[in-house]
Amino acid sequence: MDGFQRRREQKKQDILEASINLFMDYGIQKVSIAEIAKKAGVSQVTIYNYFENKHKLIHEVFIYYVDKAVENFEQVVYSDVPFNEKIKQIIFNKKEVATQINEEFYQYLMKEYSTEGNYIEQVYQEKTIPYFTKLFKEGKKQGYVNPNLSNEAIMFYIHMLKDYIQREDVYQNILPLTEEITDIFFYGTMGKKE
Secondary structure (H helix, E strand, O other), X not given: OOHHHHHHHHHHHHHHHHHHHHHHHHOOOOOOHHHHHHHHOOOHHHHHHHHOOHHHXXXXXXXXXXXXXXXXXXXXXXXXXXXXXXHHHHHHHHHHHHHHOOHHHHHHHHHHHOOOOOHHHHHHHHHHHHHHHHHHXXXXXXXXXXXXXXXXXXXXXXXXXXXXXXXXXXXXXOHHHHHHHHHHHHHOOOOOOO
């Protein structure tokens, strides 16, 4: 990639980062292209050159956000820390996101998540399932996950939870419960076993 292309990609990433930060803080409707341009250090024209309109920018931000989340999950799964530390990192990340994300931005993400053939579903099938499989295999090997649980049963539980969360009546009310749901998922209703 030549210098021009690198600068172009960097500008695009700056716009996406500025957009995510503003959307996380203020939601989508309250944030203007002018505010995004100012935060990204570019002109409004530059934003329109890259994304045509705010709707396309929002869609690109959504994909960028999902890709970053998957990348963070992948880093945790493939890190050298023990299984129990990985779980703590995953729970902490969920808690941190749940307390920082603007409700309107979250609702937009979940609405996109619940549409047929959406990007999150594609990423879930291609990347998340293999990461969960690796994570729980490692948990069994290290003695943190019951070795009698089949991968099929664990994945069934994950699919069931994912399918339920995609329902509009559920995702509209789930944000405040994110940390608790993540705790139940990893530790069950009995809590952590020391």
